Amino acid sequence: MISTSVNTTATIAGVHFKNPVVMASGTFGFGKEYGKLYDVGMLGGISGKGLTLQAKAGNQGIRVYETASGLLNSVGLENPGVEAFLSKELPYWEKLDTARIVNLGGNTLADYVLGAELIQRDANERALEGRRAVDMIELNISCPNVKEGGIAFGVKTPAAREVVRAVRAATSLPLAVKLSPNAEDIAEMAEMCEAEGADAVSLINTISGMKIDVRRRRSVFNNLYAGLSGPAIKPVALRMVHQVAHRVTIPVIGMGGITSATDIIEFIMAGATVVQVGTYNFMNMRAGSTLVEELHQFMVEESITSLDEIRGIV
């Protein structure tokens, strides 16, 4: 039973999160699948599968490989495209009482802008009809698994600035920018996002990694490298969230290897406003409901009445 005596809420650019547990892009589809297993409306938010302007088939070959406490993935942004999302998936989100974040990727600067414009137009139309729209755009400039776009924009600050500026101009929706741990200087990157008018930064995306099949004498991935996620990356993610949270005034959405309530608390103490949970969904199909319940329990046990009491205290 979830205790109502503790306050887990947070707000980012006017978007309300009833709790800090947000499902991370790429691990939760658009929520429908997990909605068959538990009430995903109890989550703080959902960041949907990364979208590109056009539908994308993703990478060939092996797409996932387990490492020590980590997961390498090379899905390559398979997705139905922005328009298909808006017409086919968003109606499901309309019914959910949770923050709805659309994760937007792109091959080119123009793709990002056109994608953001489509989402903005849809939000405008919905507003006129009094219907719920997307609450926030999470700009993905950090996917390591696509050759063009993705991380190509997310490593160097000047290239990232161009994308953030162009998308900021294209939409008035709350905008979070998802940063890559592979960035040359992630704190500088976050400062740039703030300066360009982003409402939040989310970090970290997966860390570029590799696995070699020694018998076949080649990488197990057709793309050579893949993105590492899961508990293995948590210390790195936590450090980066801490660094960035001390350098910017906009909220930080923290993620990387969260599998427990204490992991969430660590990220909040490092300065995160809310967190995202990715790989843990594959370890526990009811990860969202488990974490929300555990978090309440932990807060009661530790006499934490509001996450604001501990946010950024380290």
Place this chain on the structure above:
Amino acid sequence: MATVISNERLANGVYHLRVEGEHGGKMGQFYMLRAWGAYPLLSRPLSIHQVNDDGVEFLYHVVGEGTEIFAGLTPGDPIQLEGPFGNGFPEVEGKVALIGGGIGIAPLYYCARQLPDSDVYLGFSREAFRTEAFRPLAAELTVDVGGLILNSVDFDSYDHIFVCGPQPMLKAAQMKGAAAAAGGRSPKVYLSLENRMACGIGACLVCSVSCRDGQRKACTDGPVFLAEEVVFHD
């Protein structure tokens, strides 16, 4: 949490796991299983070998850390099950052939129970296992060790053909199905794909399958697909 009834070694690296509880499922569907805590991270998809009053049964081959842990399970051990998931083999009428290669025979036993007049073809590269369990269920049972079981099957003789095995075998079955279709009888060939999975329920797109009409998911659109739909990449 469910409980292991038995976990019998059938052959080198091949085990028959029986799990207690009311676990349903249709032929060709699978469960996500784990018998550990945080590591390995992913649960393992295993197709249903049999469902009965006692519980659900699986056949698995030890290929990595997860299945190695399964191999160490003994009666009474706890095991986590989620499922059943996926679209299995269709309920069909007419003359049916069930063709299994290696551990690919796993889902076909449940098919043989449901379609008792089927001809069953089981192929193994080195060592046969579980073949005698099929004998009373099959109209005709053909077992091959070391050869190519597909060579024993006349695709023109069947209305429906269910195949599960390694990818080269599935690809060969697809080609034989296409050749038979060109010849006139046109059996419906269904392939059960074994893909790596992370979520098992259609969210992660790790198990994506290239099909003629675009990408589909092995976990929810499959694991059983009409052979003619699948596009194999080398």
